[in-house]
Amino acid sequence: MPIKLSLAGNPNSGKTTMFNALTGSDQRVGNWPGVTVERKEGKLKGNPDVIVQDLPGIYSLSPYTLEEVVSRNYLISEQPDVIVNIVDATNIERNLYLTTQLTELGIPVVIALNMFDDLAKRGDKIDLEKLGGLLGCTVIPTSAVRNTGCQGAVEKAVSLVGKEFPHIHCFNEEIENALIEIESLLPEIPASRWYAVKLFERDAKAAETLTLPADVSAKIEAIIERTVKNGCSPEEIIARERYDFISKVVSSSVTKAPASLDPSARIDSIVTNRFLALPVFAAVMFLVYYVSITTIGSMGTDWVNDVLFGEIIPDFVTGLLEKAQTALWLQGLIVDGIIHGVGAVLGFLPQMLVLFLCLSFLEDCGYMSRVAFIMDRIFRSFGLSGKSFIPMLIATGCSVPGIMASRTIENESDRRMTVLTTGFIPCGAKLPVIALIAGALFDNAAWVATSCYLAGIAAVVISGVILKKTRLFAGDPSPFIMELPSYHLPLWSSVLRTTLQRGWSFVRKAATIILLSTVIIWGLQNFNWRFQMVDANDSMLASIGSILSPLFVPLGWGNWRAVVATLTGLIAKENVVGTLGVLYGVAEAAEDGSEYWDLLRRDYSRLAAYSFLLFNLLCAPCFAAVGAVRREMMSARWTLFALGYQTAFAFITSLLIYQFGKFFISGVFEWQGMVPAIVLLVFVLYLLFRKNKFARKKDRNAVELHGENLK
Amino acid sequence: MTWGNLIAGTVVALMLAGAVVAIVRQRKHGGCAGCSGCDCKFSGSDCRKQR
């Protein structure tokens, strides 16, 4: 039987960093609370008999958010063999609150006092012997980022497996007596002490799992009534007793250095400053995209696209194939299909790497939760919570973890709304599409990428306003009680590792799904329905595209190639670039040899290209993200609704941009285009500004809540 | 049928087969299209060991 070792602790205390250090895996880490939302497991490096489990961070074993439920259910019902409780040494008081609950479970606990190096830097001192003695468990100083002490903590934990683990007494005598009495009423179960406390707190979920007979419940209620006096709630009494106990423990074992001005507070005085915060945020986002798309990244991309995949590789391979006298169709498949298609995607790798580097840095340093703090008020006036912003920031890397991160949002309709709108944010895979359009038609202007990002946010906001006024999403926004973690300078090694890992995923995707898609696209566009090799315009692909292309004429790109590219984008968004690479790469070879970007410029006006870009950014996400939506919504109907909504939204946006853009550029009023555009605009404005029928219901709720408070 | 055809054809066929296998494996694993932070239960070296 392998030993099950669980890592438990507060959000952002470094559990996943330690998990990665212990198992040698590469789970995502970041400096904000709630990075991990699911249980992950891996084998201990050097000892495959120990299974290490990474639990989502929790403040308490109460059952209020989804990730708390995951951790709590696991700890209670599956009973790991030993718990390593990771305690953030720089924030010891609140972290020990969970410790006092974990030690009640009857499972051996070892405390890993993490970020011990930061504590030493601050000048605080902790008497480890004393602290451990008071808490009843061994305390081992660790630094998960630097991988010191982690092994020691695990070895200690493994040595405790199977041993008795007496709980510590942290309540006063009266409550302690009540708890002992309740415990004696319970049947023989593991974690009976913990259950006794939960029953005392009147935790309905805990009572449900126990299914106590009515007379026992009545007896317990009598004990609670007897012990709780002067109108306090038992929950509050327990919480206060725990914190009082911790205060005593901390004051006798921790010596604080004289307080100096916290560097985090100094940084915050600028980045969350009343006047500077929003400009700083805009500047940061602009800088990220400017650096990655326009300057450093594009230098690399230009070379890879034009030279490496434009000349060196195709010329070399063509020469080789010609020398070997391979069939023309096979040469076409390899050079025009695979090299052009995959090359068009891989060409954007330099830009992606720079973007990933910037984003990893921002995630690790602690700025992301400040952004949620700054944006909450804005988001709330659109019916969303600032917490929705974090999934969206993650989604700038990939929508899938972004959608999953929505689990930290308590309120169900908010969570659904976040899942639905997160796909609007331009993810890493959409970046090549942006870079292609920006490069081919807009001379790499930085405003193209920035405007795409803003368009994504605008789409989220507009959807928030529209959807909040429907019955499906009515209700108050989630509470926004969030910890603001201290800033720290990220370790370059960890930022680089995340960057390379994401870059590698991008390459892997290009070598698998993109490769297959481009080969299929190449086949479809070179053969007709009778499997004869034909000109692209008579191919199967052209006929498929032509059926759908009239739909996109009002959007300015009713061209079968663009339609096909959009369709293949559903498999993976990079495919849009790969497909265009194959379709125009062939044209390049067949016609006058002009560059494929020049051909794009000939086929699409800037306005049409921008409308194409927006449609591809906003319409239904890739299949992987659709799968994530399905998992989070847990309903096929909701998933279909999300897809339909996103596609309709993208269609209307692109249509409005194209038609009004054309009108403003040419000054000619074309009624066939403008009339539907105006009708749609009026419709959207109506949805935006109509009265919220459900607002009154909200007020009534507020009154009820208030009434309850008065009681 | 020239040697060139045979070799080039084999290389392409192997590449495609490899891509299919890689995708199927990833799917089986519950992994997404390949970003970090997915819900793949095992990752990194553990992930490869599990296979």
Added chain:
Amino acid sequence: MKTLKNAAVGEKVRVCRINGTGPLQRRMMDLGLLNGTEIFVRKVAPLGDPMAINVRGYELSLRKSEADVIVIE
């Protein structure tokens, strides 16, 4: 009855009680906002809401509407 919502930036206040019951109140207690806890009001966000406070040595942000259930002395 003064609540945390009305506390000024830079003010040091002491929690008197948390109004009501439910998930929100429970979360606050779990985070260490209890009868007698000292709070330092760090700042408010650019648009006047939410606010950031320092409690038990860490930074926490919460909305004015949520701060309204925390009665201070």
